[in-house]
Amino acid sequence: MDEGARILVAEDDARLAAMLRELLQGEGYEVVIARDGQRALHEGLTQQFDVILLDRGLPVIEGLDVLMRLRAHGVRSPALVLSALGNPSDRVEGLDRGAEDYLSKPFDIDELLARLRALRRRLTSTLHVLQIPGGMLDTASRSVTRSGIDGVVPLTEREGDLLEKLARRPGQVFSRGDLLSSVFADADDAGVVDTYVHYLRKKLGRECVLTVRGIGYRLGRLP
Incomplete structure (x- = not known):
């Protein structure tokens, strides 16, 4: 369980966003949902998050552009990109543009949770x-x-x-x-x-x- 951990979920698909909210809240996360890139950027700049879960195909501002703008403003919360774009070149681009991890859709729930736990451990080990x-x-x-x-x-x-x-x-x-x-x-x-x-x-x-x-x-x- 990740009691007290805060996660920003940037996902424009309403059903998937609702599923992720329920799943992550069940794991003890405090979840904030952003349905477009502009909202994701606003939330990321004005609040503190332990992890960011980010779709690439967001309306208004594309997901990797959101991430690059957050990084440019000093936001260092570890990010996992969750995207239907799953070719090796897509994953490389995501990692090169600031993500710590990249998972293709459709995804396995247990793998997603395990990757989020790994990001949390990495953050905790260097947090101080x-x-x-x-x-x-x-x-x-x-x-x-x-x-x-x-x-x-x-x-x-x-x-x-x-x-x-x-x-x-x-x-x-x-x-x-x-x-x-x-x-x-x-x-x-x-x-x-x-x-x-x-x-x-x-x-x-x-x-x-x-x-x-x-x-x-x-x-x-x-x-």
Whole structure:
């Protein structure tokens, strides 16, 4: 069972979408359905998902285009493409454009569930280590290992939470209000965000967090 895991199912076939919802909810997933590519893109950019299950033949925006746009915005949730296009060249294209796995329709239910479990295990095994400019953030220990530099830089709980928020969506710009509500929920002054950005820059260098003038902050550019 995958209790608590959230999955985005992007599928335009109403009967198949309903079947997948029932199947996955029975396995303990929290399921969000998107019936076209525009909705899938919106849901993927505005919510956090543990896995994305994606049909290629979506209306409005084709499935692989949705996935590429999500990846361009820093969404790293593992994706399984479920498609009637099952030739080797189709599978290669899907994997090359950002999918972690590819399953052809018609599919075996047990195989689908097994592949989703494998993606969840892969995500869990790497979930606590995130790339940041010039190093890696360990979210479990709230510490940073700098590339080419001996030693580990410890972070405070708030510093670690702020850097993790930015690192999980490296392509996204967060307003000060967004960061205040999600990282500093017990504070009422957005100035605390600026203070902790200053602390992170002092420990890790100014390149670790970029200011987007008039909007807010984002993770610094990755290699």
